[in-house]
Amino acid sequence: MSATPRLQGVFSPVLTPFSRDHAPDAERFLRHCRWLLEQDVGLAIFGTNSEANSLTVGEKRRLLDGLLEAGVPADRMMPGTGSCALPEAIELTRRATEAGCAGVLMLPPFYYKGVSDEGLFRYFASVIEGVANERLRIYLYHIPPVSQVPITRDLVARLLDRYPGVIAGMKDSSGDWNSTKAMLEAFGPRGFNVFAGSETYLLATLRGGGGGCITATGNVNPGPIVQLFKTWQAPDADAQQSRLDATRAVFAKFPMIPAMKAAIAWKTGREDWVHVRPPLVDLDAAQRKALQEGLDAAGFEMPKAQMLA
Amino acid sequence: MSATPRLQGVFSPVLTPFSRDHAPDAERFLRHCRWLLEQDVGLAIFGTNSEANSLTVGEKRRLLDGLLEAGVPADRMMPGTGSCALPEAIELTRRATEAGCAGVLMLPPFYYKGVSDEGLFRYFASVIEGVANERLRIYLYHIPPVSQVPITRDLVARLLDRYPGVIAGMKDSSGDWNSTKAMLEAFGPRGFNVFAGSETYLLATLRGGGGGCITATGNVNPGPIVQLFKTWQAPDADAQQSRLDATRAVFAKFPMIPAMKAAIAWKTGREDWVHVRPPLVDLDAAQRKALQEGLDAAGFEMPKAQMLA
Numbered sequence: 001m002s003a004t005p006r007l008q009g010v011f012s013p014v015l016t017p018f019s020r021d022h023a024p025d026a027e028r029f030l031r032h033c034r035w036l037l038e039q040d041v042g043l044a045i046f047g048t049n050s051e052a053n054s055l056t057v058g059e060k061r062r063l064l065d066g067l068l069e070a071g072v073p074a075d076r077m078m079p080g081t082g083s084c085a086l087p088e089a090i091e092l093t094r095r096a097t098e099a100g101c102a103g104v105l106m107l108p109p110f111y112y113k114g115v116s117d118e119g120l121f122r123y124f125a126s127v128i129e130g131v132a133n134e135r136l137r138i139y140l141y142h143i144p145p146v147s148q149v150p151i152t153r154d155l156v157a158r159l160l161d162r163y164p165g166v167i168a169g170m171k172d173s174s175g176d177w178n179s180t181k182a183m184l185e186a187f188g189p190r191g192f193n194v195f196a197g198s199e200t201y202l203l204a205t206l207r208g209g210g211g212g213c214i215t216a217t218g219n220v221n222p223g224p225i226v227q228l229f230k231t232w233q234a235p236d237a238d239a240q241q242s243r244l245d246a247t248r249a250v251f252a253k254f255p256m257i258p259a260m261k262a263a264i265a266w267k268t269g270r271e272d273w274v275h276v277r278p279p280l281v282d283l284d285a286a287q288r289k290a291l292q293e294g295l296d297a298a299g300f301e302m303p304k305a306q307m308l309a
Numbered sequence: 310m311s312a313t314p315r316l317q318g319v320f321s322p323v324l325t326p327f328s329r330d331h332a333p334d335a336e337r338f339l340r341h342c343r344w345l346l347e348q349d350v351g352l353a354i355f356g357t358n359s360e361a362n363s364l365t366v367g368e369k370r371r372l373l374d375g376l377l378e379a380g381v382p383a384d385r386m387m388p389g390t391g392s393c394a395l396p397e398a399i400e401l402t403r404r405a406t407e408a409g410c411a412g413v414l415m416l417p418p419f420y421y422k423g424v425s426d427e428g429l430f431r432y433f434a435s436v437i438e439g440v441a442n443e444r445l446r447i448y449l450y451h452i453p454p455v456s457q458v459p460i461t462r463d464l465v466a467r468l469l470d471r472y473p474g475v476i477a478g479m480k481d482s483s484g485d486w487n488s489t490k491a492m493l494e495a496f497g498p499r500g501f502n503v504f505a506g507s508e509t510y511l512l513a514t515l516r517g518g519g520g521g522c523i524t525a526t527g528n529v530n531p532g533p534i535v536q537l538f539k540t541w542q543a544p545d546a547d548a549q550q551s552r553l554d555a556t557r558a559v560f561a562k563f564p565m566i567p568a569m570k571a572a573i574a575w576k577t578g579r580e581d582w583v584h585v586r587p588p589l590v591d592l593d594a595a596q597r598k599a600l601q602e603g604l605d606a607a608g609f610e611m612p613k614a615q616m617l618a
Contacts (some may be wrong), residue, residue: 022395022435046484048420051422053393053394053418053420054393054394054395054418054420055364055394056394056396056397057365058395059394066459082362084362085362085364085365085368086331086586087365087368088588090366093530108588109362109363109587109588110419111357111362111363111419111422111455111456112362112455112588112589113454113455113457115588115589116588116590118590119587119588119589119590120587120588121587121615122587122590123587123588125587126331126587128602129363145422146420146421146422148422149422149588259391273600275396277431278395278418278428278429278432278434278435279417279418279425279428279431279432279458280421280424280430281425281431
């Protein structure tokens, strides 16, 4: 295992732009990635907020390859590669690892409920053995409110014992600080790199020794979130955290993905940003108006939005 | 819309046999399908108990094509074609419809939780418009204990209004007879064809005007289940139902899919039947012994098991 610097910072599950007929728009995707990098946000492409599970593995491969061909640095990417179907997870994880991605973010298989830790261990072990690349770095994706399949501490311990180094860390989207804290305390001393699942717990996670956050709202509010990451030991850190929370709260009044897309459409004037794939539904006119009023009241800005237009 | 006879009978989500390295075994799959047809069980390939969501869409296409090429009649098949990713659902539904399958059984997209009926309507509408084949017959798959995304009566009503004939019926795997009863009463008069999600409610569903059942244990106990379907108006129907329930209860003491595979391995002497894909786990030796003792005590038999060996 080669020694690599510990991954830190703010990552965002990059929104996937669609055309009116629900096809991924590779060109807008690339521009959005460049805008995020410009603001020091890493690219957790194919996350929950990317509608990744609404994409086929072929669509994901083409989007990833498009970024690589355009020169987007792989070491700033952490693609989501989990899938209910083991061969798909192996295929996409292998591709990301060979391309030099900083890591992959892996959902557990999420169709069956009540599966055992033994079954999940076998799943992750099968991916690791299938990819068979010592550069592989897996960040486990714990998001029980959506997946309904948790990553337990017993499972993390067992995976760390068997695959130290490869099991690199976690995104904790449980929404429960006690969960994140317990992961930090249990596995941080072993180099396990915990990212908060939103900026809500960014400051607490950094104070607890974690790596940063992987957050949906990084797609629309990157500047202030990155600012807190860079200055978390400054006297105004708690005040910064409060301002982040206030902006996030505006988005959280609406379905998050359509709301972020509507905000980008608003700030860029590009109406095609609103499209989502079913089963998601774009905001209606009244929702969009309420969102804009809320964001205006919170002093929300999207600097350099012209890069996205 | 052409007038076709109403679909009735016992279907089974056909178990998918795997090799030790988790590859689907097309040859054993074909033999299992032929054994089921021999006993008048229809082929709901790619269901929950088929580990369908652990298969890639490419694997499903190859398995389906293999059956068709071997001469398995398409009009005895109801493939599961739902997927979180709309293009996959369209691709597999189109293939099944063009091949002449009796219908398709469609899960809702199941990653996002708390999605709206509007979003699910758009999903199913996109599949129907995307496939654009008047022979398409969709059976909606209501299995909230697993998918966590229900098919509500409001959604069924809206789909039936917009796509009469195409929306052909439902498999109700809620495990709640009141749900099945309400679907039968609300939509049966409009020709909506309700199948019980297991043989547990086979007799009640037939008495309520439903089409039959689509049941996991059809894979291992087809004869007695089909017998009840054929003689449900006979005086001993309730006694038959009780015997079905007793056999099912033995399997239900264990994880169902590994238990059914272990039973087939036992009765055929083919040890490779035990393999499941992660995150599922095959039964251990003690579980297999307990399963066999329970099945022996219940008088369980698998006639013509040599067809599977």
